[in-house]
Amino acid sequence: MSTTEEPLVDDPATPLIDESKLGASVADDGDDTSGYAVFIPNTYEGAQLLKPRSETTARELLREVGSVLRMSEAEAAKLGDLPEDPDEDQTMIINMGPQHPSTHGVLRLMLELQGEQVLRCKPIIGYLHTGMEKTAEQLTYMQGGTNVTRMDYLSPFNNELAFSMATEQLLGITDDIPERATWIRMLMSELNRMSSHLLFMATNGMDLGAVSMMIYGWREREEVLRFFQEVTGLRMNHNYIRPGGVAADLPAGWRDGVLRLLDLLPERLEEYDILMTGQPIWRERLQGVGVITPNEALALGATGPILRSTGVEWDLRRDLPYLKYDELEFDIVVGSYGDAFDRYAIRLAEIRESMELVRQILERMPQGDYRIQDKKVTPPPRARIDESMEALIHHFKIFTEGFKVPEGEAYVGIESPRGEIGCYIASDGSPNPYRMHMRDPSFTNIQCLPHMMRGGLVADAVAVISSVDPVLGGVDR
Amino acid sequence: MTDTDASPVSDTQGDETPELHGCPTWTVGGEQHGQQVVFPDRDQYLAVAKALADEGFTICVDLCGVDYLEHLDRPLPAGVVPERFEVVANLVDIGNRRRIRIRVQVPEADPTVASLFDLHPGTESPERETYDMFGIEFDGHPDLTRILMPEDWVGHPLRKDYDPGRIPVQFKEANA
Numbered sequence: 260m261s262t263t264e265e266p267l268v269d270d271p272a273t274p275l276i277d278e279s280k281l282g283a284s285v286a287d288d289g290d291d292t293s294g295y296a297v298f299i300p301n302t303y304e305g306a307q308l309l310k311p312r313s314e315t316t317a318r319e320l321l322r323e324v325g326s327v328l329r330m331s332e333a334e335a336a337k338l339g340d341l342p343e344d345p346d347e348d349q350t351m352i353i354n355m356g357p358q359h360p361s362t363h364g365v366l367r368l369m370l371e372l373q374g375e376q377v378l379r380c381k382p383i384i385g386y387l388h389t390g391m392e393k394t395a396e397q398l399t400y401m402q403g404g405t406n407v408t409r410m411d412y413l414s415p416f417n418n419e420l421a422f423s424m425a426t427e428q429l430l431g432i433t434d435d436i437p438e439r440a441t442w443i444r445m446l447m448s449e450l451n452r453m454s455s456h457l458l459f460m461a462t463n464g465m466d467l468g469a470v471s472m473m474i475y476g477w478r479e480r481e482e483v484l485r486f487f488q489e490v491t492g493l494r495m496n497h498n499y500i501r502p503g504g505v506a507a508d509l510p511a512g513w514r515d516g517v518l519r520l521l522d523l524l525p526e527r528l529e530e531y532d533i534l535m536t537g538q539p540i541w542r543e544r545l546q547g548v549g550v551i552t553p554n555e556a557l558a559l560g561a562t563g564p565i566l567r568s569t570g571v572e573w574d575l576r577r578d579l580p581y582l583k584y585d586e587l588e589f590d591i592v593v594g595s596y597g598d599a600f601d602r603y604a605i606r607l608a609e610i611r612e613s614m615e616l617v618r619q620i621l622e623r624m625p626q627g628d629y630r631i632q633d634k635k636v637t638p639p640p641r642a643r644i645d646e647s648m649e650a651l652i653h654h655f656k657i658f659t660e661g662f663k664v665p666e667g668e669a670y671v672g673i674e675s676p677r678g679e680i681g682c683y684i685a686s687d688g689s690p691n692p693y694r695m696h697m698r699d700p701s702f703t704n705i706q707c708l709p710h711m712m713r714g715g716l717v718a719d720a721v722a723v724i725s726s727v728d729p730v731l732g733g734v735d736r
Numbered sequence: 737m738t739d740t741d742a743s744p745v746s747d748t749q750g751d752e753t754p755e756l757h758g759c760p761t762w763t764v765g766g767e768q769h770g771q772q773v774v775f776p777d778r779d780q781y782l783a784v785a786k787a788l789a790d791e792g793f794t795i796c797v798d799l800c801g802v803d804y805l806e807h808l809d810r811p812l813p814a815g816v817v818p819e820r821f822e823v824v825a826n827l828v829d830i831g832n833r834r835r836i837r838i839r840v841q842v843p844e845a846d847p848t849v850a851s852l853f854d855l856h857p858g859t860e861s862p863e864r865e866t867y868d869m870f871g872i873e874f875d876g877h878p879d880l881t882r883i884l885m886p887e888d889w890v891g892h893p894l895r896k897d898y899d900p901g902r903i904p905v906q907f908k909e910a911n912a
Binding site: 306307316318319321322384385388390392393394397428429431433434557558559560561562571573578579666667668669670672679681683685687693694696698702703705706735736 | 764765769771773794795796797798800802803804806807810811824826830833834835837856857858859860861862865869878879881882883884885886887893894900
């Protein structure tokens with residue numbers, strides 16, 4: 260796997276079809292474009308792979324070693340002893356993923372290593388790309404929820420919420436959403452934050468060798484999903500929050516379901532504390548690993564627990580409040596070192612904070628409509644269809660054609676478990692979005708990986724990926 | 737808010753177009769949920785982003801492209817010439833808790849626009865995505881390659897003239 264063995268292709272635009280290389284390409288197609296070039300047809304537009312230093316432009320190299328963002332040499336030195344960049348023949352480029360249990364899906368990393376130390380890292384994505392933004396252009400606003408809910412599949416309610424709020428913004432009905440719908444939305448997105456962070460606890464534990472934690476985390480998440488199933492009929496991909504409100508009212512007995520969760524979780528979370536937080540092995544494994552500074556995180560557009568772990572207090576629920584978050588009491592949890600342990604601790608604390616929020620929501624849940632009574636966006640109730648011809652026509656029209664949304668564009672960003680999830684919709688006045696773009700937090704957060712891994716050990720790379728908590732369904736969309 | 741002739745691209749039809757850093761601007765979505773949008777042209781784009789960064793908009797949370805091929809008559813402030821492509825950047829000011837959006841018109845004949853990479857390194861992947869999906873090139877981007885599609889892919893999938901492609905469904909045992 261060393262970079263010295265084969266002459267490299269000079270001009271990637273004219274691929275070598277060299278029969279002699281076909282046999283040899285198996286071993287070295289990770290680091291060396293010459294083996295890879297055999298399979299690349301004429302439309303080749305430049306490699307996405309991590310190239311050897313000799314082939315990388317100075318500017319790109321600066322980006323890949325993370326030095327674009329470092330303020331000065333002195334500041335770089337403060338961050339720890341970064342390795343001197345060695346000659347190329349002392350390093351090797353290895354490939355990690357996309358089929359790797361600790362990459363949370365199909366994330367592929369190319370790492371340049373010197374011994375055990377990571378020098379450069381390049382995330383390669385797109386293995387789960389299914390063109391969902393293109394699909395969204397074929398679907399009406401009513402159908403769009405089914406599409407966006409599958410993007411970041413661990414926070415489906417947040418995806419739907421961003422999409423619905425952007426649609427409502429375009430329709431100009433943001434202020435007309437019934438109270439109860441708003442509070443149901445808040446309830447579901449807070450429970451979703453809990454389920455997502457519980458899954459983080461599980462995968463983070465598994466990645467670092469605390470295998471029993473994996474089972475515990477999945478077990479607790481399952482309890483939350485069971486409640487989701489009671490409410491929406493599905494464990495995941497709910498399509499429950501829709502433009503104009505929510506799909507259905509909360510079922511009878513929902514309060515007991517939530518209270519059961521709130522009773523059950525605190526002692527389980529204490530078990531986590533005993534199992535992990537205070538454990539010297541756990542702390543050794545995470546503290547000081549994957550450090551990122553506030554300036555770096557801000558420059559890279561990182562949001563959510565990654566940004567907060569550096570000590571920057573930025574939570575859209577408090578700072579740019581949406582729904583009724585400004586009426587609730589809650590704390591924003593911030594770290595101080597920006598390392599993997601801070602990100603773990605923040606998520607654990609956010610589960611507790613979300614439980615506090617859910618308690619307040621339970622107390623204040625109002626009665627009333629669960630969706631807007633605007634004929635434009637809401638289908639008539641089933642019972643009306645049997646007795647009214649107009650209702651039947653209306654029902655037929657709204658489900659076959661969808662509702663028209665005025666021309667314009669809107670961006671709505673909300674706080675998902677992983678950071679800011681935003682939905683940008685451009686409308687041309689038809690029932691389909693002219694363009695829908697999701698700003699997914701994982702997609703942007705992945706850019707932090709090279710900065711976090713620089714100078715760390717290969718074994719810590721797994722801890723770093725895990726602490727960023729990317730969801731590849733959201734990254735690739 | 738009513739200085740009319742500061743912008744070089746202004747039509748000066750007598751409309752009072754509010755301006756920000758010499759570019760037309762407006763607020764969409766009503767007073768309470770209003771979203772401010774700035775419309776610099778391509779030459780002003782980088783300067784406006786810099787000026788906004790100095791004002792506090794230090795985070796670029798999102799950058800994406802839009803292909804307006806089938807919707808060229810969209811509403812725009814007076815003085816902005818509609819082009820086929822648009823690059824949309826969403827900025828956040830975390831000190832003052834506000835957002836702003838930049839929309840740049842990018843012509844089809846020369847789909848090139850300055851990269852925000854030097855200003856906001858976090859636009860690295862979104863710009864690559866926009867290049868990949870729309871074929872808009874970003875001047876000054878360190879590594880402008882495809883990011884989501886395979887590198888040997890032909891075409892830019894989110895363009896409106898790129899057909900999604902369908903597989904004809906033939907019903908089983910149908911006598912065609």
